[in-house]
Amino acid sequence: MPGIRSLATSRLLLVALVWTISLSATYGEPRLRVATYNLRNYLCMDRVVEGEFRVDYPKPEAEKERIRQTILSVRPDILVVQEIGGDAMLEELQLDLAREGLRYHHRYVLVADDSTRMLGALWKEELQVQPVPHVDLEFSLFGEQRKVKRGLLELQISAPGQELLSLFTLHLKSKYTSDKRDYQSEERRAREAEAARDRILDRCPNFSESRLLLMGDLNDYRSSAPLRRFLSKGDEQLFSILEAKDESGLVWTHFYRKDAAYTLIDYILVSPGFEETYAPRSGIHQDPDFFAGSDHRLVWVDLSLN
Template sequence: MAGCGKVPEADSFSVMTYNVRQYALMDRDGGGEADDPKPQEERDAVIQLITAARPDVLALQEMGNELAFSKFKAALRSAGLDYPYAELLQRGQIEINLAVLSRFPIVSVQHRTNDRYSIGPAKVPVARGFLDVDIQVNPTYRFRLINAHLKSKVYSPLGQTEMRRNEARLLNKAVRDILDENPEINLLVAGDMNDDYASAPLREVAGRRGGQLTDLRPVDSAGDAWTCFHAATDSHSRFDYLFVNEGMKPEVIREQTRVVRDPLTYKASDHRPVIGVFRAAD
């Protein structure tokens, strides 16, 4: 689904990671058919939040299938925001896919869909895979983006924490493989990691043996870093992250990197958008 065309000029660029919470047809009314869209009020709020921020690159979690993704892009276009380059990594359940939209050309695609880990005798695939693309921001600057959505905290007989830790370990292996191949690369890892920064899975993501990645830890205008609201427990967590490697760290514009603080976030999703802003020059 990557497009083609002239590389636009850009001195800086923004990347938003956003879990849009089941932007898909599902059985929402208990009727037994997956025919109910995300409620209109929620969809409108998602579109308004994105169009207000106008990110150059958008990394999405919990996008639906091709049809849902097409309607999502059409809604953005109707709101005045067009992305000519797009990728959807459809795996497993139709409502929890990974996607990326970009104003800049996606020049290389190498999604990771074959990673597996062992828990006892069970061989378990990484459920959502890892969306992996190279984006050419201008003629002299490109970066590699990995979009990830690790195992949720929903119960599993295999142990949801252990599953998430194993997925995180494989994500870090992908990072190490990339850095071994090209230590000077600009690498951004974004997504919903479904755990707190001090957890074992997040230590795996960042790299326990020398810290291959740096957590940008954006905050909102009030200084709050949380990104996920849990209605059942009336609590907040930071589950959504932007990590960069040493090669991309100098490009971070920290004063513009942020968590979106807006009342619409509560209507749109159980997650808040996180935005990183970067200089487009090594």
């Protein structure tokens, strides 16, 4: 990872002080909170609103309010999101959160092959974050070259005086498909995961010594082929799943209303040695009215900076 940008001594000391005070006041000790959240179509699309079909209609205000309440309850220092409709939509969320007391000074949207449902990130002023887009990831499926639809977003994260970690986020293909050759898009998701994993290994050749987080909506189960692609390659052990639970001890992150099914498809994965370095504490935000904003629940992790 690149070194921290050079700053004037006075500026460095001031920002370092603000950073320490901010985290200590929030958590009682210097910790960095990172979260992932699928916002469920925070974009313009054809939808039914209050029983009426609307064409190219934005996410309803009541859903946006519930999204904000969730984020305000967790107050992450870095938030990565899925299913954002572009920079204007992320800016709207950024400004609305600021009006309600949570200020993110920076944002980034990854424009990949899917220009409708995109990846995005928000982070606070005290952090130094360098976004690295990966929109050229390709794989072969049924003899055709395809792209990882929503790309892979890398965030190189540092703070004054500290090189911290690299955060990778992605949103794998959903199970919805019209291709009868690939039931529930399982093969496509596995290929997307493999392409993303191989890019991460290219970026971090000393994987076992790297401090890496992989977060996002992987759209599959713990034992599935896409998840296994991230856990190992041949005999090499790669990421491990960081266990997250809500206040009731439940681990599900997604509710599929049609089948009344609760599943775990949003994950935090960590590289070897990560837990020893950062003593992470993780959780899933619990809200009985979560579905009013999204069909996913927000997942977070606190990292010790001692």
